[in-house]
Amino acid sequence: MRVVSLVPSLTELLYHLGVDVVGITKFCVHPEEWYRTKPRVGGTKNPDINRIKELKPDLILANKEENRKEDVEQLRQFSQVLVTxxxxxxDALEAIRLIGRVCNVVQAAEKLVHSIIELWKPLQGSADGARVLYLIWRKPYMAAGTDTYIHHVLQHLGFSNAVNQSRYPVVDEKSIRLMNPELIFLSSEPYPFREKHLAEFQGMAPTAHVRLVDGEAFSWYGYRMIPAASYFYLLIHDINEMKR
Structure with missing residues (x-):
């Protein structure tokens, strides 16, 4: 089967399920081996449709949030497109199972799902209800709200999302102050927050603990959920120690 992946986290998933690909996006940085060697077909929001067609895919993997509907419609004119x-x-676990069935790697998919469930089970509720503002963008400031994968990960870990709006609302300095979060998480992606940004948000919420977090752990579903578990364990341990 000739597969093109337009979703970075699913590209990594395919690799660990043993499914080869003939094309990936420029944002598919894992695994590094594929990033260096596989044909690239543009970005998630602006794929090169003609280049993808030249690769003669039997299956294209896309995602409702990461890819555009108009691109998916064009791709469906010459290939099967699976939109997660x-x-x-x-949803993430069921997507692994679905891709396992479609790509004929059911056993590998079930094994991965089982491992994720076992690793994530002891993490449930371990953050003890701390109120978190999770920021994904700067200028304008954008946060992870409800009805997002990030929100449900925060919930599973035992954090309380300081944002009660859906999807990814724009927030400003005044609303951040009113939220009065205990923690502000600055994600490494899609906006690459760095150490230099910590003081900017500390000034808006002087009582909050502001820290950089691994955006891949919080927003990449699929195989990334395996290393994410150990990252979350260390993160929550560090936060709980800080609160003592």
Whole structure:
């Protein structure tokens, strides 16, 4: 089967399920081996349709949030396109199972799902209800709200999302102050927050603990949920120690 992946987290998933690909996006950085060697077909929001067609795919993997509907419609004119829609942890597990069936790697998919469930089980509720503002963008400031995968990961870990709006609302300095979060998480992606940004948000919420977090752990579903578990364990341990 000739597969093109337009979703970075699913590209990594395919690799660990043992499914080869003939094309990936420029944002598919894992695994590094594929990033260096596989044909690239543009970005997630602006794929090179003609280049993809030249690769003669039997299956194209896309995602409702990461890819555009108009691109998917064009791709469906010459290939099967599987569009995932992942907003919960259960959605992520079911997507692994679905891709396992479609790509004929059911056993590998079930094994991965079982491993994720076992690793994530002890993490449930371990953050003890701390109120978190999770920021994904700067200028304008954008946060992860409800009805997002990030929100459900926060919930599973035991954090309380300081944002009660859906999807990814724009927030400003005044609303951040009113939220009065205990923690502000600055994600490494899609906006690459760095150490230099910590003081900017500390000034808006002087009592909050502001820290950089691994955006891949919080927003990449699929195989990335395996290393994410150990990252979350260390993160929550560090936060709980800080609160003592």
């Amino acid at each position: 829609n992942i907003t919960t942890i259960n």
